[in-house]
Amino acid sequence: MSHNPVIAPFRAPNHRHGRCLDAALDKAERACKAREQRLTPLRRRVLELIWDSHEPVKAYHILDVLRAEHKGAAPPTVYRTLEFLLRQGLVHRIESLNAYIGCGEPGHDTTTQFLICRRCGEVAELDDDDIIALIGTKAGDLGFAVDSQTVEIQGCCSKCRAG
Amino acid sequence: MSHNPVIAPFRAPNHRHGRCLDAALDKAERACKAREQRLTPLRRRVLELIWDSHEPVKAYHILDVLRAEHKGAAPPTVYRTLEFLLRQGLVHRIESLNAYIGCGEPGHDTTTQFLICRRCGEVAELDDDDIIALIGTKAGDLGFAVDSQTVEIQGCCSKCRAG
């Protein structure tokens, strides 16, 4: 049996988001420190805004918030910061939504999969070795060498189905 | 053993694109006729532009060509036409590229997978039941009901690896 593939689950009823957010920022601090990368106040703030929920966040939403906080904010402010956070594996981009979401396991930079609930908008993140391997094998059978995989699964989460 | 999953392969050395294009347009005509949908000259022309290659085509590239051909062309011309072609399953949208590609099997409207060669830009399309099923199972294990899957695999095709 393979290990638990869930990196970031849909929020449980008892989810304490404050703790979740603190943990994410703390992990980010450590990850950056370990790699001698600078998690500047701006970068930290953007990461915090992304972790504000478990839903993907739009670049221009981040920009709106930053603008309210300081005058120098402009699109490059946001996109450069996102670029850094993506490079460090602290956030992921959801291609099918043009939006960004925090990564539950920054160290961990393999390809992951996203479950996107169309009802509540929440996203869960998986790192499922079986999916990765099967896609690799199937592509390999056709002589294709895989660099990366974009796997985004749209549907309805258990909470929404139950509710 | 499962059936051949390849809907649209990477072009073989002997690929005769004229025939390929004609076949695609012909299938489209039939598919629309069967469903009593109108493949108007505009729609047919856009489909033809998309089938002009086996690479994903950008909406504004289509617009540029249409503009050269007739003055009334504007963004809604293209996006509405794409919407029709997508609805009919005649084209697919590649989310990770914001681009559109012809569908090799219009009837066939299950979820498919794309192999995207970063070197030559060509895209192959698969309908691999094993991938679909595995993703469905894994998501189902977490209580998630899958509506649709976006599977886009980036890498290097066999021709580019060989060449």
Next chain:
DNA sequence: CACCTTTACGTTATAATATAACATTTCAGC
């Protein structure tokens, strides 16, 4: 510390992708 190099951020402009809203034309069926 003074210098310098690199990295981060500011600023302005513009490119690329996509949709809203309403007017006009065309087509199929009567």
Next chain:
DNA sequence: GCTGAAATGTTATATTATAACGTAAAGGTG
């Protein structure tokens, strides 16, 4: 031919993203 629905035309604007160049702050080196 008339009519209602579908398709297309037209204008405007929203959304997403990058280019290019200038300034400032951080961190290393003598």
